[in-house]
Amino acid sequence: MEHNKTSAAISPTKRVRCIVKLGGAAITCKIKLETIDEENLKEVSSQLRQAFVLDSTSANVLGMDWSKRPGQSEVPSIINDFSDQPVADSESFIVVHGAGSFGHFQSSKSGVHKGGLSRPLVKAGFVATRISVTSLNLEIVRALAREGIPSIGMSPFSCGWSTRQRNMTEADISMVIKAIDTGFVPVMHGDAVLDALQECTILSGDVIIRHLVHFFLRGPPVEPAAVLIREIAVREDGSWSVVKPKLEDTIEFTVAAHDTTGGMVTKITEAAMIAKLVIDVYITKAGTDHSVKALSWNLERWHT
């Protein structure tokens, strides 16, 4: 992986506490086309507020989504409450979300991940995929903003991120750093991007996370292996295999036909790459007690 010079030269002044991946299946109804799991998204956003916005209670949330609500012509009255409020600060974190029932259909139907922009179907699919994933991104940014999290949507494509034969080559993170340093929470997502060899492809949220981890997270040099890492062996070349529990048969990972980002195999591969850097990786179901626990555990270790 090559890094853009701009990125390498800039260091964030604020320390990023963690990178939160919101799985597509957790925030959308994965089998129902372009449908957000509103209840789960609200719960996840609330949990993130509790974990990261200091002195936050559900009673003193100052919403930052001032858009018109459906069926109303007026803006939310919450804006008038701001004048009395002290400065509320939040700890630095980054959100990366998957696509769930957004984007996958458009990209798989057109074969955007395989490249070839001169084909009308691929070109149209590229446009359609970006429309779908950016509309999901907007809704997630809004859900977080409603919980008082200063979220900022940032599309990998617009940030200038691109690949070469599906491997990330250009990923200037200077704007991500600036957003964090000024107190915002970047919200990134899997996206259709340009590829130097095959013209275009799909950049998955998991690959984005691995890239961000390199820049933002510093793992402790010697640390007992985390729970999930004890079960997977990662070889020098980045390949991995499950070693615990011991299994008689080989494991088979199924990938849904419409999933153009590789499903669980990609997720575990990327998680393994991060684990190699001695950085904690938790895979939990979003919006549950497990995710709260994972966030708290991270918080405890952060402060010790």
Add this chain to the structure above:
Amino acid sequence: MEHNKTSAAISPTKRVRCIVKLGGAAITCKIKLETIDEENLKEVSSQLRQAFVLDSTSANVLGMDWSKRPGQSEVPSIINDFSDQPVADSESFIVVHGAGSFGHFQSSKSGVHKGGLSRPLVKAGFVATRISVTSLNLEIVRALAREGIPSIGMSPFSCGWSTRQRNMTEADISMVIKAIDTGFVPVMHGDAVLDALQECTILSGDVIIRHLVHFFLRGPPVEPAAVLIREIAVREDGSWSVVKPKLEDTIEFTVAAHDTTGGMVTKITEAAMIAKLVIDVYITKAGTDHSVKALSWNLERWHT
């Protein structure tokens, strides 16, 4: 204005025929909060298709917005038509749109244009403004895509554009160039951005256009002055005044209280700066015969 090194080093391989500004008042109901003028937006998008997509008729439009339509659970059936289609190409252009009834309320209420991100109201307003303008951007991208225009939303903030005391300093257009070179139509918009001195401000669509003009348009070296330019005198320092028709009194431009981008004064100032480069500037009402005429005139001159 300083230019980022990356931008200066890259030249587009495709020639950009024109930069189209869609005024906020033309595509939204300016007095009705966050309401799109659907009819006008559809008409404008159709006109842009006719002007730029080669061999385009209303009968053979291949829509590129494959999102679920309201009240439907299925995607549009149009996708199945692509396999039979020859490669349709479109001439290169860029769309920049204003905010209209999107964003202005959020930015003026919080004073984002005046800066000061340490104030909770400004910080929340920054988030709220970006949510509002990016949701408008998404709808415009979708409207253009439905007309078969390969539109790609690109937010100035995400592109890393920023200002210093409200003057543009960093505006890396390498991604805009890449989008054009690969056959897409970048759709940019006025946005809340970071400012090196006052922490944040609003970057108007008109300022964005002037910046893009410097890179993408090459005016003929000697050319009779365009209609609008005959009426305005532009001085060396960039200031301007109306000289034709001759007026007894000074002209007063009114700016709506909620308009944080400067209204017509900014528009004319930016237009004058572009005119200084001997580049045609047409200010017409979008979606009318006048705009068709302006686009055709541009087309004729383009081909001669």
